Amino acid sequence: MVLEIQKAAEEIAQRIGEEKVSTEKFHRMTYSRDWSPRNAKEAQLPDLVVVPSTTEEVAEVVKIAYKYRIPIVPFAGGTGMGGGVSPIKGGITIDTKGLNKILEIDKENLTVTTQVGITILALNQELEKHGLWWPHDPESKPASTVGAAISCDNDSTFGIKYGKLGDYLLNAVLVTGTGEILRVGHRKALCTSSGYKLHWLLIGAEGTLGIVTEATLKVFPKPQTRKVEAVVFKSISEAINALKRLLQAGLSIESAHINCKRRLGFYTHAYREKYKREPDIPEWAEALLFVSFNGDEEVVKFSHEYALKILEGCGGQKVKEKEIIDGWWTSKHTLKFEPFKQKWPDSQRRKKFGAADLGIPVGRIEEAYQKFLKIAEKNEMEVLGMCVYNERPNRISPSISFAVFVDDTDPDEVKRFYKYVEEMSKMAVDLEGTMSTYIGDGDRLGGFNEYEHGKALKYMKKIKEVFDPQNIMNPGKKFESCWITPRK
Numbered sequence: 001m002v003l004e005i006q007k008a009a010e011e012i013a014q015r016i017g018e019e020k021v022s023t024e025k026f027h028r029m030t031y032s033r034d035w036s037p038r039n040a041k042e043a044q045l046p047d048l049v050v051v052p053s054t055t056e057e058v059a060e061v062v063k064i065a066y067k068y069r070i071p072i073v074p075f076a077g078g079t080g081m082g083g084g085v086s087p088i089k090g091g092i093t094i095d096t097k098g099l100n101k102i103l104e105i106d107k108e109n110l111t112v113t114t115q116v117g118i119t120i121l122a123l124n125q126e127l128e129k130h131g132l133w134w135p136h137d138p139e140s141k142p143a144s145t146v147g148a149a150i151s152c153d154n155d156s157t158f159g160i161k162y163g164k165l166g167d168y169l170l171n172a173v174l175v176t177g178t179g180e181i182l183r184v185g186h187r188k189a190l191c192t193s194s195g196y197k198l199h200w201l202l203i204g205a206e207g208t209l210g211i212v213t214e215a216t217l218k219v220f221p222k223p224q225t226r227k228v229e230a231v232v233f234k235s236i237s238e239a240i241n242a243l244k245r246l247l248q249a250g251l252s253i254e255s256a257h258i259n260c261k262r263r264l265g266f267y268t269h270a271y272r273e274k275y276k277r278e279p280d281i282p283e284w285a286e287a288l289l290f291v292s293f294n295g296d297e298e299v300v301k302f303s304h305e306y307a308l309k310i311l312e313g314c315g316g317q318k319v320k321e322k323e324i325i326d327g328w329w330t331s332k333h334t335l336k337f338e339p340f341k342q343k344w345p346d347s348q349r350r351k352k353f354g355a356a357d358l359g360i361p362v363g364r365i366e367e368a369y370q371k372f373l374k375i376a377e378k379n380e381m382e383v384l385g386m387c388v389y390n391e392r393p394n395r396i397s398p399s400i401s402f403a404v405f406v407d408d409t410d411p412d413e414v415k416r417f418y419k420y421v422e423e424m425s426k427m428a429v430d431l432e433g434t435m436s437t438y439i440g441d442g443d444r445l446g447g448f449n450e451y452e453h454g455k456a457l458k459y460m461k462k463i464k465e466v467f468d469p470q471n472i473m474n475p476g477k478k479f480e481s482c483w484i485t486p487r488k
């Protein structure tokens with residue numbers, strides 16, 4: 001361990017307590033990576049792991065890191081898919097899960113103020129006791145935190161009704177790269193025209209501007225009931241047009257996910273395996289739409305029946321097997337491996353899920369899908385399939401997962417995967433879309449995201465300098481890629 005790290009470890013232990021600091025190798029190893037495909041042999045470890053439990057303790061750690069110019073990597077649940085937590089330049093990993101206290105539940109104003117290391121599931125378990133709900137709901141909620149949701153701007157199952165982090169975040173506390181504590185945002189007001197919206201700058205910042213320690217979020221009364229439905233269509237465009245009709249009719253849709261034929265194949269495969277009979281899905285089915293409605297029982301009943309009429313009128317056929325609908329729902333709400341085993345053919349258990357997460361304008365999804373198949377084939381990646389999520393309220397706003405299987409014990413396959421991500425990302429920009437909608441730049445897109453941002457990238461780097469003058473906050477992320485360009 002270099003001298004600066006040793007000194008920093010001692011000073012941090014003095015300020016926040018020895019029990020919150022670790023240099024043990026076995027401990028540091030658990031902070032070497034997230035769920036992004038990468039070869040285990042190339043993993044880098046942090047030099048030091050600290051687990052602060054207050055904003056002030058985080059500030060103390062950052063001040064010491066600033067003094068010795070040591071990199072800091074914020075770590076939450078470690079389920080990210082872009083390499084955001086990889087300590088590619090070593091340094092101090094701050095495990096944010098020590099910041100897990102809820103500070104205030106304001107039932108009257110429908111807000112919660114919380115330390116952000118709490119998992120989304122734990123936050124909702126507490127809110128439920130008050131009849132409230134934070135509907136931001138990624139599949140990874142048992143492990144992933146509020147702070148990571150802010151920092152990645154990740155997707156929620158219920159985005160088409162409630163939106164993304166920009167729709168929830170009212171204010172936040174940030175520890176900047178100098179160790180200064182900053183409150184940004186507009187308290188409990190739902191909108192503002194005053195100042196710059198610095199709290200929005202933290203959304204998707206991936207820890208490169210500082211560490212978010214607290215946040216005030218908009219919450220909702222928990223709806224009474226829910227109804228989930230699945231309908232197949234002859235094409236992806238037909239499914240999209242049907243969804244457009246639902247919105248045009250004025251229905252309030254809670255979730256709407258469109259799966260391609262390959263993804264549909266996982267559900268029918270799981271059904272066949274489990275029940276030993278063929279599901280009644282027509283051969284012509286090219287797209288599978290899962291849709292749900294929530295609210296009062298009567299409203300849900302009406303919405304569901306009316307929606308079904310529209311969907312069938314648009315060429316859709318209702319999926320009769322309740323087990324397929326339940327299988328999808330379960331897979332969205334548990335991190336246990338079971339749904340994946342059911343969803344993915346047995347031969348693929350060994351391989352990991354790897355995705356290009358693209359934002360594509362709605363009229364060009366079919367085109368993007370065809371290009372996806374070609375780019376995957378060119379890079380010799382086995383296609384898992386496409387799923388179109390919708391993430392802005394009352395809109396078709398495609399956030400698309402173009403997924404492939406990756407064997408990350410094979411370094412050549414990992415390399416081809418990141419080449420695939422680069423080509424897919426550039427394709428999204430060519431189609432007037434964006435390179436990432438829920439994973440973030442991480443350590444994957446930085447080598448080529450100028451293709452999307454052009455000169456604006458220079459301004460982004462300047463903004464980082466304001467918050468983090470010594471470039472110690474998650475260095476190597478957003479503006480570099482350790483896969484495409486050589487490590488610096």
Ligand SMILES: Cc1cc2nc3c(=O)[nH]c(=O)nc-3n(C[C@H](O)[C@H](O)[C@H](O)COP(=O)(O)OP(=O)(O)OC[C@H]3O[C@@H](n4cnc5c(N)ncnc54)[C@H](O)[C@@H]3O)c2cc1C
Pocket residue numbers: 034035073074075076077078079080081083084085096116117137138139140143144145147148149151152153154155156157206207208210211212213335438439474
């Ligand atoms: C099985 C599975 C299902 C998933 N489902 C979804 C899904 O439905 N929707 C979706 O969008 N994603 C999904 N993901 C991806 C992933 O869960 C999300 O990106 C999630 O936001 C990561 O949360 P985490 O707590 O694990 O963050 P981590 O991986 O620990 O960190 C993510 C990034 O945030 C930064 N960070 C974390 N906390 C802070 C903080 N307090 N301040 C500053 N920076 C911080 C980290 O440095 C890193 O750059 C899934 C992943 C898995 C493995």
